Amino acid sequence: MKKNTWIAIGICIALTLLVxxxxxxxxxxxxRPLRNFDYFGLGISWLLFIFVLxxxxxxxxx
Structure with missing residues (x-):
């Protein structure tokens, strides 16, 4: 994988941990349990990352 791919993985993991x-x-x-827009934001970021891969x-x- 390219360097940009590893950066994207790190950003997705950091975003997940912050949420x-x-x-x-x-x-x-x-x-406070995760709310629907938390799931939506995480889902969009990970789905778009998988799409790019x-x-x-x-x-x-x-």
């Missing part, structure tokens, strides 16, 4: 931390608090704040693989750019 979970902001919503649930991981024990240091009042617990598949597109690059079919084009032979991976």
């Amino acid at each position: 979970i931390d902001g919503s649930t608090g991981w024990g240091w704040a009042d617990y 598949i597109r690059d693989r079919t084009r032979g750019e991976a």
Whole structure:
């Protein structure tokens, strides 16, 4: 994989951890379950990342 792909993976993982931390608090704040727009935002970012991986693989750019 290219360097840009690894950067995108890192950004998606960081975004996921920030959303979970902001919503649930991981024990240091009042617990609040993930909301629908949390799921939507995470789902869109990961789905678009997977789309780009598949597109690059079919084009032979991976």
